[in-house]
Amino acid sequence: MTHVTLNKKQKEAVLHTEGPLLILAGAGAGKTKTITERIVEIVKKGIDPRAILAVTFTNKAAKEMRERIVSRLEDEHIIEKENPFHHTPIIKTFHSLGLMMLSEQSEKLGLHKHPTILDSADSLSIIKKAIEQLGIDPKINDPSKIRNIISREKGDFVSLSDYKQKVATAQMDIIASVWRIYDAELKNQKAVDFDDLIIRAVHMLEDNIEVRNYYQNRFKYIHIDEYQDTNGSQYAFVKLLVNPSHNNICVVGDTDQNIYSWRGANLRNILNFEKDFAGAKTVLLEENYRSTGNILTLANESIKKNTVRQEKNLFTSQGSGDKIDVVPCWDEASEAEWLAEKCKSLIAEGQNPESIAVLYRANFQSRILEEAFLRANVAYNLLGTKFFERKEVKDVMSYLRAAVNRSSQPDLRRVFETPKRGIGKVTVAKIFAGEEIPKTAEAKVIGVYTFLDKIMETLETEPLSFVMQMIIVDSGMEREMLEGSSEDRERLENARELVSLTVRYDGTTGSEALTQFLEETSLQSDQDNDTEEKGGVRLMTIHASKGLEFDCVFVVGLEQDLFPHKNIGGRKRNKEEEEEERRLFYVAVTRARKHLYLCYAELRTIFGQKQINAPSEFLDDVPEEIKELHDLYYKQGGGGIVYI
Numbered sequence: 143m144t145h146v147t148l149n150k151k152q153k154e155a156v157l158h159t160e161g162p163l164l165i166l167a168g169a170g171a172g173k174t175k176t177i178t179e180r181i182v183e184i185v186k187k188g189i190d191p192r193a194i195l196a197v198t199f200t201n202k203a204a205k206e207m208r209e210r211i212v213s214r215l216e217d218e219h220i221i222e223k224e225n226p227f228h229h230t231p232i233i234k235t236f237h238s239l240g241l242m243m244l245s246e247q248s249e250k251l252g253l254h255k256h257p258t259i260l261d262s263a264d265s266l267s268i269i270k271k272a273i274e275q276l277g278i279d280p281k282i283n284d285p286s287k288i289r290n291i292i293s294r295e296k297g298d299f300v301s302l303s304d305y306k307q308k309v310a311t312a313q314m315d316i317i318a319s320v321w322r323i324y325d326a327e328l329k330n331q332k333a334v335d336f337d338d339l340i341i342r343a344v345h346m347l348e349d350n351i352e353v354r355n356y357y358q359n360r361f362k363y364i365h366i367d368e369y370q371d372t373n374g375s376q377y378a379f380v381k382l383l384v385n386p387s388h389n390n391i392c393v394v395g396d397t398d399q400n401i402y403s404w405r406g407a408n409l410r411n412i413l414n415f416e417k418d419f420a421g422a423k424t425v426l427l428e429e430n431y432r433s434t435g436n437i438l439t440l441a442n443e444s445i446k447k448n449t450v451r452q453e454k455n456l457f458t459s460q461g462s463g464d465k466i467d468v469v470p471c472w473d474e475a476s477e478a479e480w481l482a483e484k485c486k487s488l489i490a491e492g493q494n495p496e497s498i499a500v501l502y503r504a505n506f507q508s509r510i511l512e513e514a515f516l517r518a519n520v521a522y523n524l525l526g527t528k529f530f531e532r533k534e535v536k537d538v539m540s541y542l543r544a545a546v547n548r549s550s551q552p553d554l555r556r557v558f559e560t561p562k563r564g565i566g567k568v569t570v571a572k573i574f575a576g577e578e579i580p581k582t583a584e585a586k587v588i589g590v591y592t593f594l595d596k597i598m599e600t601l602e603t604e605p606l607s608f609v610m611q612m613i614i615v616d617s618g619m620e621r622e623m624l625e626g627s628s629e630d631r632e633r634l635e636n637a638r639e640l641v642s643l644t645v646r647y648d649g650t651t652g653s654e655a656l657t658q659f660l661e662e663t664s665l666q667s668d669q670d671n672d673t674e675e676k677g678g679v680r681l682m683t684i685h686a687s688k689g690l691e692f693d694c695v696f697v698v699g700l701e702q703d704l705f706p707h708k709n710i711g712g713r714k715r716n717k718e719e720e721e722e723e724r725r726l727f728y729v730a731v732t733r734a735r736k737h738l739y740l741c742y743a744e745l746r747t748i749f750g751q752k753q754i755n756a757p758s759e760f761l762d763d764v765p766e767e768i769k770e771l772h773d774l775y776y777k778q779g780g781g782g783i784v785y786i
Contacts, residue, residue, distance in 0.1 A: 146179060146214070155392075155425040156180045159187065159363070162419035163392040164412070168456045169441070169732035170432025170691065173394050177365055178210045180392065181231055184363050185220055194231040195361040195383070197239055199368050201662060203689065207367070208233040232361070236376050238661055240339035245657075247346060247353060256660060258333040258543060258550035263536075265289055265324075265335050267552065272323035276316070283316055292321050296337035297406035299344070299374035332549040340375045347382040358385040369395035369415070373406035381418065389419050397451040401685060401726045403718070409450060430456045430732075432691050434463025436768040437734050444763040445728045448721045456732075465770040466738045468761060473745040473752075474507075474699075476777040478514035481696055481741065485679050486520050488694060495521060497693040499680040501730050503705035507698065508681055521678030525686050530663055534623070534633040538640050539663065541613045545597035546656065557590060561622040565590070593617065605648035606655045610641045684730045695734035697727075700742040701755035727760045740764070744774070 148156060152172060155165050156179045167173035177196065185191050196211075198204045212230055215221045221228040234242065241259070248255045260268070269285045269292075295305055302325055306318050328334065334342060347354045366372070366380055384391045393415060400409045416422045430438055438456045445451070471477035481500060489495050500511060500522075508524060515522040530536070540556035548554070551574055558565045558573075569583045579587060593616065600609050614620050614637050623634035647655040680692070699705050706723035731738060742757050 146175075148176070148179060149429055151425055151427050151429070152176045152179070155427070156183050158423055158425070159184050160388070160390060162389045162415070162422035164369075164415045164422055164424045165392065165394040165427060166424060166452055166454060167394055167396055167427040168430060168454055169396065169399065169729070170430040171427035171456070172429075172431055173367075173427060174207060174210065176427065177367065177392070177394060178207065178214055181211055181363075181365065182214045182218060182220075185215060185231070186218065189362065191215070191221075191229045191231045193360065193362040194365075195239075195363070196231060196233045196365040197367065197380075198233070198235055199371060200689075201235060201238075203367065204233050204235050204238070236379065237336060237339045240343040240379070241661055243343045243346070243357065244334070244339065250350070250353070251342065251346065252332075253334070254332050254547045254549065256543075256546045256657065258331060258547050258553060259339070260328070260333050260335045260552065261530075261536075262289070264552040265293075268324055268327050269320060272320045272327070275323060276319055278316060278320075283313075288317055288320050291317055292324065293335075293337055294406055296341055297373040297375055299341070299378055301341075331551050332547070333552075337375070340379055344375055344378050344382060347379075354382060357383060361385075362388075362390060364391045366391070366393045367395075368399075369393035370397055370400040370409060370412045371395075371402050371407040372411045373408055377408065377411045384419075389421075391419060398445050398448070398454075398725055398728050399688065401688065401722060401729055403722055413450075413452070426454050428454050428456055430458045432735055433458065433732060434460055434736060436462050436464065436466055437731060437738050439768055440466060440738070440764055441728055441731045443765060444724060444731070444760060447763075448724055450718070450721055462768070464737055465768050466740065466764055467770045467772060468764060469739060469741040469772045470757070470774045471741060471743045472774060472776045474510050474743045474747065475514075476775050477698060477741050477743045478510045479518075479777045480775045481511065481698060482514040482518035482520050484696075484739070485515075486518050489520070489679075493694060495679050496523075496677055497735075498696075499682065499687060499690070499692040499694070499733060500696045500698060501682060501684045501687050501733065502698050503684060503707050503726070504699070505683060511681055511698070515679065515681075522681050523678045525680060525682035532633070532636055534619075534637045535640060537619065538610065538613055538637050541594070541597060541617060542610070542656070543660065545594045545601075546660075548594070557594070558587070561618040563590075563618065601653065601656060605644075606650075606659060607641050607644040607648055610644050614638065614641070684726050687733050688729055691733055691735055693735050694737040694739070695730070696739040696741060697730045698741045699746075700740050700758040700761055701746060702758055704746065704755065705758055706760070724760070727763075 152175070155163065155176050159180065165173065165176060167176070181194055181196065184194055196207060198207060208230070211233065212221070215230065221230065241257075244251060244253055244257060245255055248257070266285055266289050269289045270280065273280050273283060273285055273288070302318070302321050305314075305321065309315050309318055328338070347357065361383060362385065364380070364384055372380065380391070393412065395412045397409060397412060400407055400412075403409070416424065433441075435458055438458055442455055469477075469480060471480055485495070485498055485500075488498060502508065502511070512522065512524065530539070537556050537560045540553040540560075543550055544553035544557045554573075555570055558570050559567075563586055565583050565586050569579050569587070572579045573587065597609060597613065600612060619637065620634060623630040623637070644655075644659060647659050650658065684697075697705075705727070706720065740761060742755070742761070744755065745752055746755055747753075
């Protein structure tokens with residue numbers, strides 16, 4: 143049996159298993175370990191593991207938590223490693239939990255058991271058509287902006303009818319009209335978007351007492367990770383899942399790491415937890431196991447300037463560690479060159495490149511950094527390459543989804559049009575409208591439907607990886623890409639990667655493997671798409687770095703109006719926005735285990751204009767006694783690093 147060491151506060155949280163519990167866990171304070179041990183403790187008391195639910199935000203976090211919990215249950219001999227039928231706690235993301243519940247109750251909701259989940263591109267396509275249908279100029283009314291507004295309103299748990307009641311401008315009236323057509327099209331396709339997975343699950347729980355009682359009795363112990371990041375609909379979801387007779391809910395979070403208000407995350411949800419659940423116990427986890435003392439000193443000094451937070455102070459037993467390097471550079475090219483050369487020297491000294499991260503506030507900063515890394519011949523990995531949004535991958539996936547749901551127009555459209563087989567857009571439009579199609583296309587259309595039937599039949603007898611390979615080859619996609627350019631052949635390699643990906647599901651029966659695969663691949667997040675196998679120094683936005691940790695962290699672009707970031711159009715930030723920028727700096731700092739470098743440029747080209755920038759106010763937070771201030775660095779164009 144593996145012995146697990148917990149500190150006093152972690153043990154207090156683990157042993158408090160009954161009633162509402164708020165765990166305020168600072169960065170690097172072992173929150174996942176604490177949740178894991180708490181769940182193991184509940185199972186050891188004789189509770190059926192299936193009665194325990196844990197909800198996270200990303201597939202990556204859910205996978206890590208699931209592996210740790212199963213490993214610990216095996217250590218305790220509660221479940222057997224070799225027994226494929228053992229029961230384990232339910233670990234889900236908010237979206238996958240919503241999908242599971244909608245699938246289980248699909249008959250009551252008039253949904254397909256495998257509902258089509260529209261990704262952002264599919265949703266945008268419907269929005270564009272709605273704008274066209276209404277005769278609105280898309281140049282004036284940006285479809286992406288309208289889609290984002292609708293998504294944000296849904297996340298805040300605002301329905302179309304609610305939104306219509308608060309329409310006060312011509313722009314809001316347009317959004318309401320587009321939303322109406324968008325909703326109608328989703329119903330027509332028997333499809334849902336990401337927001338609907340939660341919204342519809344919430345409405346189902348609100349409207350159906352029988353269903354609500356079923357889930358409240360099924361999940362007797364509920365755990366919510368990163369509670370500070372929940373939005374309005376997720377908050378409503380949580381409250382409806384908790385059985386009010388015992389309120390066995392444990393939420394874990396940190397007000398200082400709330401950095402997603404732009405995505406609808408509401409800090410008030412965690413601040414109001416003790417009001418929402420009477421008699422709640424609060425446990426503070428302040429001992430940090432990640433960073434050195436100097437890094438934590440800066441983190442504490444900076445974040446204490448915020449007013450909307452729950453007080454805590456991180457500490458460590460690891461000692462002070464290295465001083466924090468503050469590096470002024472002449473311009474962004476100098477900053478990028480210094481950075482690439484410094485990373486090169488660190489790697490030469492034996493530092494693992496994958497344990498080095500470069501964090502920036504805005505995406506546009508990555509371009510010049512990439513150029514510098516290429517010139518310096520330093521391997522890097524830019525986080526956020528979205529594998530499942532590549533055209534060739536979506537094409538293959540569409541065959542699978544269209545096979546199980548013939549109402550899914552986005553998937554059917556891709557299937558009819560890829561590879562090119564002489565079924566034009568006009569014919570596709572006629573198919574969807576239920577009109578007669580040209581005789582010349584009839585055989586081709588029948589051939590597509592026959593192939594979709596074959597996919598379903600093959601799924602009954604063959605592994606999912608075999609079916610995926612069959613789709614790529616028998617559809618004609620492989621031949622078309624092999625006969626194309628070198629870029630097309632590279633796309634074929636991406637499509638073939640899907641076959642490798644599905645091998646892991648081959649031990650599961652056809653329909654169950656399909657359900658798991660469609661769920662996991664439909665609910666990807668930025669971190670889930672991190673292609674770790676590439677290796678190299680990690681380049682990413684600070685938002686994307688949340689939850690990660692590295693030996694060496696470089697925070698670049700620390701200039702006033704870049705970080706903290708000014709609002710587009712130059713509008714002065716309000717108090718809430720200022721505090722969120724400071725929380726973002728806190729997140730960046732606490733990603734570092736051993737070494738922290740804070741870099742800024744005195745000149746930077748923004749929108750084609752070279753401008754002089756003041757150093758970020760965040761640099762004032764670095765106490766003099768823990769600061770190592772470098773001399774100003776000028777770009778040398780690839781030679782040795784020269785300071786003046």
